[in-house]
Amino acid sequence: MTPDASSSALLEVEDLKTHFPILAGIFRRQVGIVKAVDGISFTLKRGETLGLVGESGCGKSTAGRTILRLQDATAGRVRLDGEDLLALEGEALRRVRPRMQMVFQDPHASLNPRMTVSSIVSEPLDEHNLLAGAERQERVEQLLESVGLDPTFSNRYPHEFSGGQRQRIGIARALALNPDFIVCDEPIAALDVSIQAQVVNLLEDLQEQRTLTYLFISHDLGMIRHIANRVAVMYLGRIVELAPRDVLYASPLHPYTQALLSAVPIPDPKVEATRSHIVLRGDLPSPANPPLGCNFSTRCPVATSICREAEPEWRETEPGRFVACHHVTVGNGARGPDLQPPVGAATGTDGASPSVPTA
Amino acid sequence: MYSPHGREFGSWFQLSGAFRLSGAAAAAESRLAGQGGPGFRWGHMRWGRADMNQDPAGRATILEVEDLRTVFDTRDGAIHAVNGISFHLREGELLGIVGESGSGKSVSMMSLLKLVPMPPARIVSGQVRFGGRDILQLPPGDIRRIRGGEIGFIFQDPMTSLNPVFTVGFQLIEPLRKHLGLSRRKARERAVELLELVGIPSADDRLADFPHQFSGGMRQRVMIAIALACDPRLLIADEPTTALDVTIQAQILELIRRLRRELGMSMIWITHDLGVVAGIADRVMVMYGGMVVEHSTVDRLYAEPRHPYTRALLDTLPGTGGMRAVRLNTISGQPPLLDAAPTSCPFAPRCAHAFERCWNENPALRPVAPDRDHLVHDVACWWDVDRGAPRNDA
Numbered sequence: 013m014t015p016d017a018s019s020s021a022l023l024e025v026e027d028l029k030t031h032f033p034i035l036a037g038i039f040r041r042q043v044g045i046v047k048a049v050d051g052i053s054f055t056l057k058r059g060e061t062l063g064l065v066g067e068s069g070c071g072k073s074t075a076g077r078t079i080l081r082l083q084d085a086t087a088g089r090v091r092l093d094g095e096d097l098l099a100l101e102g103e104a105l106r107r108v109r110p111r112m113q114m115v116f117q118d119p120h121a122s123l124n125p126r127m128t129v130s131s132i133v134s135e136p137l138d139e140h141n142l143l144a145g146a147e148r149q150e151r152v153e154q155l156l157e158s159v160g161l162d163p164t165f166s167n168r169y170p171h172e173f174s175g176g177q178r179q180r181i182g183i184a185r186a187l188a189l190n191p192d193f194i195v196c197d198e199p200i201a202a203l204d205v206s207i208q209a210q211v212v213n214l215l216e217d218l219q220e221q222r223t224l225t226y227l228f229i230s231h232d233l234g235m236i237r238h239i240a241n242r243v244a245v246m247y248l249g250r251i252v253e254l255a256p257r258d259v260l261y262a263s264p265l266h267p268y269t270q271a272l273l274s275a276v277p278i279p280d281p282k283v284e285a286t287r288s289h290i291v292l293r294g295d296l297p298s299p300a301n302p303p304l305g306c307n308f309s310t311r312c313p314v315a316t317s318i319c320r321e322a323e324p325e326w327r328e329t330e331p332g333r334f335v336a337c338h339h340v341t342v343g344n345g346a347r348g349p350d351l352q353p354p355v356g357a358a359t360g361t362d363g364a365s366p367s368v369p370t371a
Numbered sequence: 372m373y374s375p376h377g378r379e380f381g382s383w384f385q386l387s388g389a390f391r392l393s394g395a396a397a398a399a400e401s402r403l404a405g406q407g408g409p410g411f412r413w414g415h416m417r418w419g420r421a422d423m424n425q426d427p428a429g430r431a432t433i434l435e436v437e438d439l440r441t442v443f444d445t446r447d448g449a450i451h452a453v454n455g456i457s458f459h460l461r462e463g464e465l466l467g468i469v470g471e472s473g474s475g476k477s478v479s480m481m482s483l484l485k486l487v488p489m490p491p492a493r494i495v496s497g498q499v500r501f502g503g504r505d506i507l508q509l510p511p512g513d514i515r516r517i518r519g520g521e522i523g524f525i526f527q528d529p530m531t532s533l534n535p536v537f538t539v540g541f542q543l544i545e546p547l548r549k550h551l552g553l554s555r556r557k558a559r560e561r562a563v564e565l566l567e568l569v570g571i572p573s574a575d576d577r578l579a580d581f582p583h584q585f586s587g588g589m590r591q592r593v594m595i596a597i598a599l600a601c602d603p604r605l606l607i608a609d610e611p612t613t614a615l616d617v618t619i620q621a622q623i624l625e626l627i628r629r630l631r632r633e634l635g636m637s638m639i640w641i642t643h644d645l646g647v648v649a650g651i652a653d654r655v656m657v658m659y660g661g662m663v664v665e666h667s668t669v670d671r672l673y674a675e676p677r678h679p680y681t682r683a684l685l686d687t688l689p690g691t692g693g694m695r696a697v698r699l700n701t702i703s704g705q706p707p708l709l710d711a712a713p714t715s716c717p718f719a720p721r722c723a724h725a726f727e728r729c730w731n732e733n734p735a736l737r738p739v740a741p742d743r744d745h746l747v748h749d750v751a752c753w754w755d756v757d758r759g760a761p762r763n764d765a
Contacts, residue, residue: 067616067617067618067619068616174705176705204471204472204643204706205471205643205645205684205687205688206471206683206684206687206701206702206706207705208687209687209689209699209700209701209702210701210702210703212699213698213699213701216698231616231617233617233691234688234689234690234691235689237689237690237691237695238689238695238696238699258695261691261692271618272617272618273691274621275617275618275620275621276617276646276691277620277624277644277646277647277649277650278646278649278650278690278691278692279645279646279648279649279673279685279688279690280649280673281649281650281652281669281670281673282670282673282674283649284646284649284650285650289621289625291618291621291622291625292618292621292622295586295587295588295589295619296586296616
């Protein structure tokens with residue numbers, strides 16, 4: 013499962029931007045712009061899983077959708093095996109679509125309630141004129157079996173299945189065209205804890221059997237740590253830190269990553285009793301009106317004047333490890349700022365920024 | 372269940388209706404001023420089994436629930452959502468209730484205050500003793516006085532539980548005027564105080580804002596302020612942080628810790644997140660199939676879980692620290708359908724230890740701690756994990 017270091021990049025994303033215009037008035041004049049994705053870059057090797065984490069509204073789902081061309085990009089390049097997806101149109105684009113698929117978040121909303129399981133799973137096959145008749149039926153049954161569903165259920169409707177089973181149907185549909193690359197957009201967020209583990213194990217098994225490459229979007233840092241080889245942390249449209257999984261969880265560099273990891277409650281009362289949390293002040297600023305300089309400067313406990321003036325550079329602090337922060341030292345044994353003592357040092361630039369008084 | 376048609380359902384609509392009809396203002400106000408209000412005669416009451424209520428710190432029991440059962444009559448037959456749960460809560464305590472969706476955790480707490488829509492729901496049996504009365508036997512007017520007054524409720528989704536067409540100030544002032552009978556000016560002063568208490572900056576100006584002008588975390592703070600408005604003896608929080616991001620959740624948890632320190636509130640916290648409960652609860656109840664399967668102090672429950680379901684649940688969680696498992700442990704199978712009253716252990720089909728008795732008899736909650744007088748630890752299971760054999764006791 014661990015990708016070979018020499019294996020080539022399957023997907024290259026370079027300075028990808030997705031901006032949405034804000035229209036107002038009777039002439040629908042553009043009055044502003046929401047920078048949902050604002051210049052993200054990463055590469056994905058074949059057979060690898062990149063975890064994309066961030067809070068709601070940070071642009072992680074938009075990033076996934078833009079890469080798949082479900083959303084038009086504003087700028088940037090997305091190359092799948094060297095071919096620029098953003099340059100493709102019409103039939104040429106349709107021909108690469110089978111190579112990339114998506115598993116959606118809500119298994120209740122992403123399956124058509126009027127279609128049987130068999131027609132849901134075989135729809136991609138019909139769309140791309142691949143198989144017909146008995147062959148098609150056989151393929152559907154194979155797919156259902158491979159995701160752990162009884163093939164005899166193929167004539168049932170989605171409402172007859174539980175959440176976990178429905179997510180399996182969604183996965184079978186994504187697999188129908190033998191894709192190389194799957195964007196999993198919060199595939200387990202709507203499921204119960206005991207069912208989440210089943211679906212994650214299934215995704216891992218399928219990756220091993222079919223050498224799939226995943227972009228796994230989630231806000232669940234525990235699950236990301238389990239499934240991803242590398243992790244990218246997004247904040248307000250940008251990736252603030254990208255590092256191999258173990259390094260990121262052991263010694264996060266960016267203050268936001270540190271705060272995010274510190275905010276995850278640990279299911280052990282002894283640990284929780286002694287642990288000090290970094291509680292960030294305030295909320296995510298609006299992506300329509302991002303702060304000057306570093307996006308995180310309004311909530312960052314160690315922000316200084318430079319953070320509010322200059323955008324931090326996206327730097328490689330050591331091989332394979334990227335971070336965008338003024339306060340991170342570069343070189344081997346790169347160190348992030350120490351967040352613990354100066355809590356409350358930050359003064360938000362947006363006046364509405366609320367705070368919890370620390371005891 | 373969250374049907375807007377449910378007459379008794381407790382969204383903003385129902386609660387604000389409740390406040391309008393309230394008449395217990397004077398009693399609540401005197402409590403607000405820090406005196407023991409009339410109507411609470413703890414000294415006279417003797418609840419159920421005396422041993423259950425003994426508390427080393429000598430705190431009074433403020434809520435005691437016994438054998439609560441709720442059934443939903445649907446077109447496809449009855450759904451037995453809550454199958455006989457019993458528990459108690461002491462002054463100043465935080466009880467965590469953990470379970471997956473469909474385990475009956477929300478329905479059981481809403482049944483306490485008759486907030487479930489009836490019909491289709493029926494509370495088949497049970498006693499809810501609070502403030503010297505059995506809430507389930509009270510006339511509707513009296514229950515309305517308790518809801519939002521003596522018992523505050525925080526709902527899961529801060530986006531839908533505030534009324535979008537009224538200002539936050541209006542929604543906050545209304546219960547103060549109706550429940551506590553405060554004057555317009557006094558109520559406004561208290562509303563500002565409350566917003567400041569939950570950490571909303573420039574509270575005075577924000578009273579005139581509508582809910583959509585607040586972010587998710589801020590809205591949940593407003594919900595908490597409304598729940599705290601009438602200085603409730605008990606606060607029930609139904610997944611209050613589930614719809615929020617982790618960094619915002621951390622803020623809310625910090626707030627709750629501070630409020631508990633400052634106000635000494637008694638709370639029931641419903642969640643599916645074992646991590647959240649570990650950080651804030653004193654005691655934890657694990658629910659499965661509409662029943663309590665394990666109950667203990669938070670330290671003991673996490674250190675020595677005794678029910679196979681609790682153990683499996685703790686095993687399936689991938690953490691952000693410690694060893695990373697190569698493969699996640701899973702609990703195979705699906706949660707039970709609850710289409711009949713339980714005659715076997717609801718977890719038996721998914722349990723690795725299930726044996727004949729589990730299929731024939733539903734285990735009752737029984738104390739399992741070695742020192743039963745001092746340690747609280749109850750488990751509903753026929754299998755004894757310590758000995759690796761079935762339990763001997765009848």
